[in-house]
Amino acid sequence: MSVLIVGSTALDSIKTPRAENPRLLGGSASHAAVAASFFSPVQLVGVVGGDFPRRYLALYKRRRIDLEALQILPGKTFHWSGEYESNMNHRRTLLTELGVFETFTPTLPKSHQAARYVLLANIAPGLQHHVLDQMQRPKFVAADTMDLWLNIALPELLKLLKRLDAFVLNDSEAHQLTKEENVFAALKKIHKLGPKYVIIKKGSHGSILSGPRGSFICPAYPLRKVVDPTGAGDSFVGGMMGYLATAKGSVEDNIRRAMIYGSVVASFCCEGFGLTRTTKINRSHINQRAKELEKLTRF
Numbered sequence: 001m002s003v004l005i006v007g008s009t010a011l012d013s014i015k016t017p018r019a020e021n022p023r024l025l026g027g028s029a030s031h032a033a034v035a036a037s038f039f040s041p042v043q044l045v046g047v048v049g050g051d052f053p054r055r056y057l058a059l060y061k062r063r064r065i066d067l068e069a070l071q072i073l074p075g076k077t078f079h080w081s082g083e084y085e086s087n088m089n090h091r092r093t094l095l096t097e098l099g100v101f102e103t104f105t106p107t108l109p110k111s112h113q114a115a116r117y118v119l120l121a122n123i124a125p126g127l128q129h130h131v132l133d134q135m136q137r138p139k140f141v142a143a144d145t146m147d148l149w150l151n152i153a154l155p156e157l158l159k160l161l162k163r164l165d166a167f168v169l170n171d172s173e174a175h176q177l178t179k180e181e182n183v184f185a186a187l188k189k190i191h192k193l194g195p196k197y198v199i200i201k202k203g204s205h206g207s208i209l210s211g212p213r214g215s216f217i218c219p220a221y222p223l224r225k226v227v228d229p230t231g232a233g234d235s236f237v238g239g240m241m242g243y244l245a246t247a248k249g250s251v252e253d254n255i256r257r258a259m260i261y262g263s264v265v266a267s268f269c270c271e272g273f274g275l276t277r278t279t280k281i282n283r284s285h286i287n288q289r290a291k292e293l294e295k296l297t298r299f
């Protein structure tokens, strides 16, 4: 089964203490789509401008990502720029230019409306609703967000939470949303807002799932060197959704293993700028790290 993914399709200019890389292929949907494509077919919903490099379109195609719902419009591609501090945990947004995303209201082709797994990757909640409104009978809908939407579109985001199976957010966003310092207290409060599954990401400390069968602590793969963590969260949720879409059995049976695979893809993402490392790996690299994670956490 394929995963339909909507989110930002962007050009990212990233500064770390060691290097600076302008106009890389980025965006929440790009990272998530590439990650999901290791496990399942992917239908990408997004928009880029006339300035979007052809080699980036070729890169999506090499990952066999369905681009029927990727619009190319006159105008500028969404451009985001961020700068990391020396510990690579803190990042500052330097620039967000919405470009062609400003007025993007896609109409999905019939083939896309039938997708059973839907990932509403980080983008304005209004657009997440708009895409979800067009889905015919999705089986599992997950969404991600960011602090910006908690600040400027909270009512729409709260409405979205009632329509989701799973909500994925990072620890600072969970704190912002619930005012709880304690992550388990935050999980409980977020369940009350709607989603059956809540996953709080904790960067290099992994993530925590809370669901009907209790909690699960998912480790991050222990990396010695992080080159650029941009998109790690999107890779995590993309990998997880791709795995879920093709795994046999119920979501409840598979979600823990799906998180492990998401975590592994996210680790590769951190080893290169933008998508440079993730686009060089294959399924056997992923399986190898998943085995290592299993060894590291078995006792």
Ligand code: AMP
Residues within 6 Å of the ligand: 007, 008, 010, 011, 012, 026, 027, 028, 080, 096, 122, 123, 124, 148, 229, 230, 231, 232, 233, 234, 235
């Ligand atoms: P992450 O590192 O998981 O937080 O995701 C980083 C990605 O989010 C980058 O590739 C950006 O292009 C994208 N991004 C940054 N700001 C926004 C925004 N306001 N809306 C949608 N995507 C964004």
